[in-house]
Amino acid sequence: MPPNLLSRSLTRLVDTLVISVGWWLVLLSILSCIEMVTRKLFNFSLQGIDEVGGYTLAVTAAIGYSYTLITRGHTRIDFLVGKLPAKARALLNTLAMLTLAAMAVFCILRGWVVLSESIEFQSHSTTPLQTPMWIPQSIWFVGWVLFAVICIYLALHALWLLLRGETDALNRAYGPQTLEEEIESEAGEVLEQLREEQKHEGVKA
């Protein structure tokens, strides 16, 4: 992301949402366990955990798309791209960002239709909870909008870098992750913790 206030604000917003969804997942897990126990022991069931769980996945994924985008985690096959000259890579990296943004925009346009129909027809789920569908769908939709906005922002930035001929900066910011970056983002903290421990034990020995 370009280093400016907008990038920092978006990153902070997404991070806050990610943390909130995380705590919600923990809470939902605890509720599921309580439901399992009361169902087995007292034949009493908290209705609707599964329904809320379904909505939770939709929201978790929609929020996660943005976070994965910012941390450059969305999967690409870099086998061939990695072997091309820098100029060609820059072109393909920009193309990847533009097509991703186009897909996201198309998805929110169609997603809006789903949401607006739920509002217009006052759809409810056909379950004991009778959830008004616009509630989970709007949170899901907001997640998609956030994803689309960040996609467009990054795609424009990539295009800008391409037009200015800043090939290296473009490839660094929008190319597939390098091996070191991938290791860092998937296991960085865990490895740090391990090395810390190994150092500690080295001192003891």
Next chain:
Amino acid sequence: MIGPVEIAIGFLIMLVLMFIGLHVATTMFITAILGAVLYLGMPAVNAVGNQLWAANEDYVLLSIPLYILLGEILVRSGTTDKMYKSLADWLNFLPGGLLHTNIGASALFSAVSGSSVATAATISTVALPTFKTRKYDVRMVLGSIAAGASLGNLIPPGIAFLIYGAMTNTSAGRLYSAGIIPGALMTLMFMGTILAISLYKPELTGDKEAEAPLREKLGRLKHLLAPLIVFGVVMGCIYTGWATVTESAALGVVVALPIAWAYGQLTVKMMHEAFRATLRLTAMSVLILTMAFYLNFVLGLLGVTQSLASVVQALDVSAVQLLWVLAVFYLLLGIFFETLPMLVGTVPLVFPLITAAGIDPVFFGVFMVLMCEISLISPPVGMTLYVIQGVRGEGTIKEVFDGTIPFFLTMILMTALLIHFPQIALWLPNLSFG
């Protein structure tokens, strides 16, 4: 209904888009939209919205973030180092010594962690320093770590089975049940490979560890308990029918919390890191999966299922022949592809073929996951191999490739066993689910 030629062209277009480096999700989306626009018209294009919501609002799929979260919490409890030492206590007597521990520790770790990159990186960090002073052949060390790290998805609870189950409407519980024996067998075959090599060429193995006193060994045994407890609780609940796959995952998260606490690692900071990692891995899989659902929807309307089924009937191939053809196809594809794109990108086309040939979907799930595992360690692109080399930071990648070869061949042998004795996968689920 569209013919096999159009289907092949569509698949090729998708592959080309993948190879020029578009995001895998985008390539599936473009292919689906292309099919919809060319053959079906606007209603199929406009269905995207409802398909997106329907694909994501799914309680079974909620198990994906929950299993990942459970793994992330356990991985951050800082047990890996201690788990490795404890495993070494009990596996050291075998010829090949610490190499067996690499397999066992990677298998355990990758069973709880949703990321093969994280597994390979973590086990390498734990194991490589231990080998520095012990004169093992470096290729064997690297190969055994790579082999172990590839086991994760086969040993439940893995994400690949959940994704395959969601795409093909196959019960995740059955798939998990079917993965157990092949997973255990694969582990034993890897250890058998090490054993055979160590007996045939003892110079490749290094110095034996001094046997630790029994008291110490028993004291350390508790560190193996954490992953075993979680595995036991999660799988036990699924097999006994006490809980659905998602409920077991939720239970796993709740059990992982006190474990992290017992190791003094349950902090807000740690939880937040676990959340970030969880959402990242979840979104990676679910975005691709969502677009694959839409592609599946379009392929269904296009009559691809019937079209491919008639191809299978016309060719009159047996199930075993078809599986061998697919095995070769996946070996080739696996050279370039990682687990997720390979699984999600091919299942919409391959699944109609195998059902037409009368192959059990649960069995094929195990076969498919095994193919994905092979892709992780097949040179020259296998991701795991580069991660190990990256952590190692010395020597050449060629040493990792060389070390992987015996284990790669063992996996081919496993593929043959699975194809000719499908009961390896099907016996347990048929026993527990009827």
